[in-house]
Amino acid sequence: xxxxxxxxPEQWPERxxxxxxxxxxxxxxxxxxxxxxxxxxxxPQRDRFAWDWYDRAIDTLADAGLELILGTPTATPPxxxxxxHPEILAWDAGSRPRTFGSRRHYCFSSPIYRAxxxxxxxxxxxxxxxxxxxxxxxxxxxxxxxxxxxxxxxAATVGFRRWLQKQYGDISALNSAWGTVFWSQEYRSFNExxxxxxxxxxxxxxxxxxxxxxxxxxxxxxxxxxAAILRRASxxxxxxxxxxxxxxxxxxxxxxxxxxxxxxxxxxxxxxxQGDDRPEIKRRYMRQGHPDxxxxxxxxxxxxxxxxxxxxxxxxxxxxxxxxxxxxxPGMVRLWTWEAFAHGAELVSYFRWRQAPFAQxxxxxxxxxxxxxxxxxxxxxxxxxxxxGRLPALGxxxxxxxxLFSYEAQWFLRIQPQxxxxxxxxxxxxxYSVLRGLGLDVDILGxxxxxxxxxxxxxxxxxxxxxDLIARLAASEAQVLIGCRSGSKTINYQIPADxxxxxxxxxxxxxxxxxxxxxxxxVEKAEGGGGIVNWLEHVHADCPVxxxxxxxxxxxxxxxxxxxxxxxPDQTLMRNVLLSIAEExxxxxxxxxxxxxxxxxxxxxxxxxxxxxxLRLPEDVSAGAELLLGDWLLPxxxxxxxxxxxxxxx
Numbered sequence: 001x002x003x004x005x006x007x008x009p010e011q012w013p014e015r016x017x018x019x020x021x022x023x024x025x026x027x028x029x030x031x032x033x034x035x036x037x038x039x040x041x042x043x044p045q046r047d048r049f050a051w052d053w054y055d056r057a058i059d060t061l062a063d064a065g066l067e068l069i070l071g072t073p074t075a076t077p078p079x080x081x082x083x084x085h086p087e088i089l090a091w092d093a094g095s096r097p098r099t100f101g102s103r104r105h106y107c108f109s110s111p112i113y114r115a116x117x118x119x120x121x122x123x124x125x126x127x128x129x130x131x132x133x134x135x136x137x138x139x140x141x142x143x144x145x146x147x148x149x150x151x152x153x154x155a156a157t158v159g160f161r162r163w164l165q166k167q168y169g170d171i172s173a174l175n176s177a178w179g180t181v182f183w184s185q186e187y188r189s190f191n192e193x194x195x196x197x198x199x200x201x202x203x204x205x206x207x208x209x210x211x212x213x214x215x216x217x218x219x220x221x222x223x224x225x226x227a228a229i230l231r232r233a234s235x236x237x238x239x240x241x242x243x244x245x246x247x248x249x250x251x252x253x254x255x256x257x258x259x260x261x262x263x264x265x266x267x268x269x270x271x272x273x274q275g276d277d278r279p280e281i282k283r284r285y286m287r288q289g290h291p292d293x294x295x296x297x298x299x300x301x302x303x304x305x306x307x308x309x310x311x312x313x314x315x316x317x318x319x320x321x322x323x324x325x326x327x328x329x330p331g332m333v334r335l336w337t338w339e340a341f342a343h344g345a346e347l348v349s350y351f352r353w354r355q356a357p358f359a360q361x362x363x364x365x366x367x368x369x370x371x372x373x374x375x376x377x378x379x380x381x382x383x384x385x386x387x388x389g390r391l392p393a394l395g396x397x398x399x400x401x402x403x404l405f406s407y408e409a410q411w412f413l414r415i416q417p418q419x420x421x422x423x424x425x426x427x428x429x430x431x432y433s434v435l436r437g438l439g440l441d442v443d444i445l446g447x448x449x450x451x452x453x454x455x456x457x458x459x460x461x462x463x464x465x466x467x468d469l470i471a472r473l474a475a476s477e478a479q480v481l482i483g484c485r486s487g488s489k490t491i492n493y494q495i496p497a498d499x500x501x502x503x504x505x506x507x508x509x510x511x512x513x514x515x516x517x518x519x520x521x522x523v524e525k526a527e528g529g530g531g532i533v534n535w536l537e538h539v540h541a542d543c544p545v546x547x548x549x550x551x552x553x554x555x556x557x558x559x560x561x562x563x564x565x566x567x568x569p570d571q572t573l574m575r576n577v578l579l580s581i582a583e584e585x586x587x588x589x590x591x592x593x594x595x596x597x598x599x600x601x602x603x604x605x606x607x608x609x610x611x612x613x614x615l616r617l618p619e620d621v622s623a624g625a626e627l628l629l630g631d632w633l634l635p636x637x638x639x640x641x642x643x644x645x646x647x648x649x650x
Contacts, residue, residue, distance in 0.1 A: 395602015
């Protein structure tokens with residue numbers, strides 16, 4: 001459990017560096033992330049380098065006993081490079097080049113930029129790769145931020161055509177897979193295929209899906225090139241990338257395969273304010289964030305990182321980019337930190353050390369104000385550092401529940417949602433939130449992960465179900481809940497010949513004969529409480545109906561240990577179904593009050609209170625346990641940590 005901070009020595013007078021480094025160390029920080037935006041200072045002109053300031057900055061931080069995470073500076077190519085090669089710029093969906101003046105102004109498909117990226121990564125890696133204080137590297141910064149995954153540039157067009165030819169081999173195979181006989185879209189050669197933008201109305205969905213697959217693979221290749229360079233130049237150091245919240249435009253599992261740990265940037269308040277949560281949720285959690293936002297991403301990225309996860313940017317105060325930017329409730333920065341550790345984070349790093357008085361992020365809070373005075377988060381970080389020093393280490397997570405998450409499924413369902421309210425990422429998040437409200441720890445797994453050892457596996461809206469996934473689910477001993485729209489498409493974006501859920505019928509004998517999307521506010525009421533919202537399926541089943549709508553239509557079907565839920569359940573119905581299946585799985589659940597979340601790591605339990613009122617932990621948690629931190633009655637924004645009953649030794 002390490003604490004760190006993001007620092008930008010190039011943005012501050014050199015006379016401040018040594019004092020900053022000393023204050024960081026005295027605060028209890030051990031790692032500092034630098035350099036991810038420093039290309040123009042490292043190389044102010046082509047092949048004219050200014051390494052001296054960077055050498056001194058690294059040595060100053062190292063002399064204070066701090067470990068360094070160095071970033072490759074490729075998220076911000078300098079102006080001289082854009083002037084030399086304007087063709088490296090990405091193009092937006094309107095076929096306009098995205099210009100210089102902010103960040104992420106490059107196209108992943110540009111061969112020129114790929115070469116420049118490798119060149120600067122090699123130079124930085126070879127110069128600092130063996131420095132004793134450099135313990136990790138961050139590739140680039142926030143892939144895809146500001147909608148920069150899909151580029152419609154000439155370079156992307158050439159790359160996409162080449163990718164299609166490799167995938168299909170023959171143009172007739174593509175025409176068949178895409179169904180281009182529809183609307184007379186048939187192609188005679190791969191060179192005739194444009195990118196799926198600027199069409200009069202909806203572009204061919206299979207065309208769009210392949211474009212997203214191609215764009216994702218470009219990100220994977222870009223990241224892999226940097227990681228390979230850094231492994232050669234700086235062996236033994238961790239390589240990470242900082243992913244973002246609620247972002248699914250590329251396959252993070254595929255990128256994570258080339259990393260040592262997956263990291264992400266945690267901004268609970270900003271995402272709550274700009275998100276689509278109900279107004280009453282936004283009001284209740286305005287200064288805390290949604291109780292499951294951070295936990296969901298901790299568990300998601302732990303899965304992307306092969307079991308290892310960091311937080312590279314933790315919100316310390318108001319941000320600058322949401323529609324509204326309230327300050328965190330006192331105690332929340334400490335709570336977010338402990339919650340990250342409770343979900344397996346090895347590092348929590350705060351963004352940023354000092355609030356900048358200039359440029360685009362001058363309204364974004366830091367640990368220090370621009371005048372060098374401590375900001376409200378600083379005492380909370382100091383408190384966490386002190387608590388880490390006197391508390392036992394947290395053990396391995398104890399999750400018995402797996403939630404499957406497929407990035408490709410997100411693309412399938414976003415291309416043709418069939419209803420304005422069907423947001424697939426929010427659908428997955430809803431399942432996660434209910435599971436956590438039942439007091440269950442959750443592993444979020446990719447579609448290719450092993451599912452052995454779990455008591456319950458939840459499969460929400462995995463649009464294309466591979467034969468391998470079906471075999472793994474069949475071989476597991478878990479209760480398996482399959483959500484609506486799973487198995488609804490073939491790999492080429494067509495309705496299965498035997499209807500949805502397609503090959504999942506090998507696990508549960510039913511067919512979806514028709515579907516309908518429901519308008520906002522409409523609920524198809526279910527027997528026993530709750531109901532279906534947003535999406536409803538009409539099912540013919542050769543297995544028992546576990547639950548029906550009030551009109552008699554079946555919505556929950558079971559066959560042996562496999563279950564199918566034929567619609568988007570509201571929170572009440574989802575909770576009722578998951579509670580029943582969890583009990584059949586032998587899992588112990590809890591009825592947690594709204595805003596209270598509990599995690600178990602080994603014999604240590606951690607509770608956090610997101611609610612604006614005090615909440616008491618359930619008696620079956622506190623009975624006989626040894627309280628190590630906090631109280632069983634948790635004030636708002638507070639944390640409790642305990643050792644479970646019977647485990648007071650060691």
